[in-house]
Amino acid sequence: AASTSELTEIVSKFPKILGIRKGKAMSVYYDFAKEIIKADKSFEHKKLCHSSLPHGRMQENKIRNVSVLRELGVPQRLLFSLLLSNKPIVCGKEKFEESLNKVIEMGFDPSSSKFIEALRAVYQSSDKAIQEKVNAYERLGFAVGETWEMFKKWPYFLNFSEKNILGSMETFLGLGFSRDEFTFMVKRLPSCIGYSAETVKKKTEFL
Template sequence: MRWHKAVGRYYDFVKDIIEADKSSNYEMSCLSLPHGTCQGNIIRNVLALRRLGVPQKLLFSLLTSNFHVVSGKERFEDSLEKIVAMGFDPANSKFVKALFSRRIHCLQSSFEAFIGLGFSGDEFVTMVKHCPQCIGLSAESVKKKIEFLVKEMNWSLKAVVSNPAVFGYNLEKRTVPRCNVIKALMTKGLLGSELPPLSPVLVVTGEAFLNKYVIKHDDDKDLVAALMAISPEIVLHRSSYTFL
């Protein structure tokens, strides 16, 4: 009888969520009711998420397909505290994904690494939203790339935040060679006095980079040869340009 009361209470709670979100099209048929003491944990945890402003549709999705992720207590509270501290927006689906990531401790480590290098919490969240691969990067790797991009190349932290994919690029095989091409062109006065934006240098494909910074100087074969030698990522052929 006690179990039936628990199920009834849980059903009423789920019904309340459905009623609160009139636009919901989810079906109750996929709902699996939890047993035992996790019942109270689920209700308490979902209520906590509702108070933070997590949309009804996201809560209902958890209850109908992933209720196990809100059935804990200590782990849930610890994860919630960390994600809130990082600045994730509760109204965004990324909040829920981050909260229940199996790599929550890895996420925390990455957060601390980026903060220690001068990024704000909001900037870290922005980068993770656009490039989840930022999670799991070692502090040493991030620091090495930041020192090169910001201190040596003089791009701003803001530019890096806008292009977080750069953290996933191989420093020795892609980033440094391309930047050396840019340095060579600037030394010769072929790019003006201002450093080009980060995106068209590092984020674009090898073909786009070659077209923009090498092929345009095709009238100077010696220069092209020198640039090709600087960046082995691209190889010059007699009739066309291809890439390794």
């Protein structure tokens, strides 16, 4: 049985573990969380042994993938939220590795939550879909380099369809913004594309 101090430390850092219904799964994740916390306390940032895990099972894939992310420098708080996630991002193998390599090549900082957001966005989109989004932004007046810079600022940027983007533009144009002002604003704050028409109207009326 776990000591009280060990139990309280792990549960306080990983409270979602209390929501696991299956005892066996809870035990597996608890032991893994314990290893992460213990390893992170060492000066050498000890590498966890995950290469010997069997392949194919979702639980084992998650543990292996979370271990890889930890080794890259993803913080505990993000690791533990991923550990209990049923999102495909941490449940696969080849697609996970491929997406992870792309995000690393893009220069995202693993210690930032944007790293996980970017990983999720890339994982959920095929190369073809991503290229179509880049082309859509290009048609709206954004250079390819500008599109990727906006993605780095706000990874959810790639989740918006061309219809969403056009709808956002029409909202701002309808409020008196010029097309150039809209593109300039989106370059500065890409997340404004995600604002609903109602939100934008209320904010501008208040101003």
